[in-house]
Amino acid sequence: TRHLQAHLDHIRDYCQKWRLRISASKTEALFLTRRYITNIHKIKLEDRELTWQSQVKYLGVTLDKKLLFKAHIQNTITQAKRTKGALLPLLKYNNPLTINLKTILYKSLIRPIITYASQTWITAAHTQIQNTNTTQCINRLILNKYRGPNTRHYYRIEHIQEEVNLPTITYLCTEAARTFLKRCRENKSPTINTIWAANEGNTWFTGHLLPGPQIE
Structure with a gap:
C-alpha cells in the first residue's frame, strides 16, 4: 500500500x-x-x-479481490435470463416469427450479454464456465421442444443445439480468448506480448482442453 x-x-x-x-x-x-x-x-x-x-465493477465486468469472477458470471446469467423473460412473447411457439428470426433475437440480444469480455473471465473455475451454458435452454423455447403431455419423446439438448446450428457458450468464449491471445502474440508491442507469455502454458488457450464445436 x-x-x-x-x-x-x-x-x-x-x-x-x-x-x-x-x-x-x-x-x-x-x-x-x-x-x-x-x-x-x-x-x-x-x-x-x-x-x-470486496468487489468492484469496471467497464461492465465485476472484479473480485481473488479474480474468481464468480459474481460476474452469476450477474451476467441473471441479466440474460431477465432479457429472455422480456423477449418471451416473441419466442413462444404460438408467435408467427420463424425459427430463424427467433435465433437471430437470441444471438443479438441474449448471447452477447454472456460472452461480453469473456477473454477476461474464461480462466475462471470450470464449474462457473459451465454455468453459462444454462442460458442455452432458450433453444428449447425457440424450437418448441419442451417435454409435455403431448410429447412422447424427450429432446436432448445436444440434438436441439444441432438443429439450431449454434455452438455452445463455452466454445464461443474459449475461441474468443484464443483469438485475443493470438493477436497479443503477433503484436509488435513487447508489453502486449507479455499477455501471451503469461498464458502460454494455460490449457484453455493452447487447445488441449478446448471444447470442440460438438455440443456439450
Whole structure:
C-alpha cells in the first residue's frame, strides 16, 4: 500500500499540473490477492480515504479481490435470463416469427450479454464456465421442444443445439480468448506480448482442453 499511495500522490500532482480533477468520491479501491489479509492500510486520494471493496465493477465486468469472477458470471446469467423473460412473447411457439428470426433475437440480444469480455473471465473455475451454458435452454423455447403431455419423446439438448446450428457458450468464449491471445502474440508491442507469455502454458488457450464445436 505504501507504493500504491506514492503512485496516487504522483497522479494527483500530475492532474493538478494539467488542471484535471479526480472524483475521489467515485473512486473505489480493490486489493487483489488470494491470501487472507485482515488488516490493510488505508490509502488516500485528495485527502479522502478510500474504502477497500470486496468487489468492484469496471467497464461492465465485476472484479473480485481473488479474480474468481464468480459474481460476474452469476450477474451476467441473471441479466440474460431477465432479457429472455422480456423477449418471451416473441419466442413462444404460438408467435408467427420463424425459427430463424427467433435465433437471430437470441444471438443479438441474449448471447452477447454472456460472452461480453469473456477473454477476461474464461480462466475462471470450470464449474462457473459451465454455468453459462444454462442460458442455452432458450433453444428449447425457440424450437418448441419442451417435454409435455403431448410429447412422447424427450429432446436432448445436444440434438436441439444441432438443429439450431449454434455452438455452445463455452466454445464461443474459449475461441474468443484464443483469438485475443493470438493477436497479443503477433503484436509488435513487447508489453502486449507479455499477455501471451503469461498464458502460454494455460490449457484453455493452447487447445488441449478446448471444447470442440460438438455440443456439450
